Amino acid sequence: MLPKLLLLSLFGIAMAHLEGVVVVYLRKALGILEPEPNTEAIESIGKKYLKTEMTREAATIIMLVVIAILAGSTWIERGIFFLWTFAFWDLFYYLSLYILIRWPPSLKTIDVLFLIPRPWIAPVWFPIGVSSLTIVAVVILSLLKVF
Numbered sequence: 001m002l003p004k005l006l007l008l009s010l011f012g013i014a015m016a017h018l019e020g021v022v023v024v025y026l027r028k029a030l031g032i033l034e035p036e037p038n039t040e041a042i043e044s045i046g047k048k049y050l051k052t053e054m055t056r057e058a059a060t061i062i063m064l065v066v067i068a069i070l071a072g073s074t075w076i077e078r079g080i081f082f083l084w085t086f087a088f089w090d091l092f093y094y095l096s097l098y099i100l101i102r103w104p105p106s107l108k109t110i111d112v113l114f115l116i117p118r119p120w121i122a123p124v125w126f127p128i129g130v131s132s133l134t135i136v137a138v139v140i141l142s143l144l145k146v147f
Contacts, residue, residue, distance in 0.1 A: 001142055004071050008081055011067055012088030019060065019089075020096025026053075027101070042112055042119065054115045064089065077147050084138045087131035094124060 026032075030045060042050060064086050072078030097103045104111065107125040114120045141147060 001147075004081070005084060005138070005142065008067065008071060008085045009088045012064075012085040013092045015060070015063065016089045016092035017096045019093050020100055022056070023097060024100050042115070050115065057114055057116050060089075074147070080138055080141065080147055083134050087134040087138075090127050090131040091135075094128060 030049070032044065045053070064082055067085060068078045068082035071081045094104065104124045107123065107128065109124045110121060111124050112119050112121055113127055
């Protein structure tokens, strides 16, 4: 089980960095200043690009689901693997953005977490907290041999 969790962590981290790089390029291409919050950024993006961004988000979720299905042998394992990989992706997405452009400047910074089905807006500490708790929960479940 540990080798799968480690590989899924690595997948989530790599995917997070790729997404972070995409966001850096999008912000640059659209003229969004580096410290500018993403909530203001989505207001300045045209509807066509916003819909394109929604497809990128959907593709991200599909990739996380597919890797979980391939890695797990039961639906419980697949669900746990999805949450595990999602948590690493989420945490390292913010870390990548911080390393690349020093964003977000604070854990209190408001961000657009998802656009699907409509914008989810919250401070950055919220997804970081949820993802951290998810990782802790999966570690405890694996130590208890629940899956």
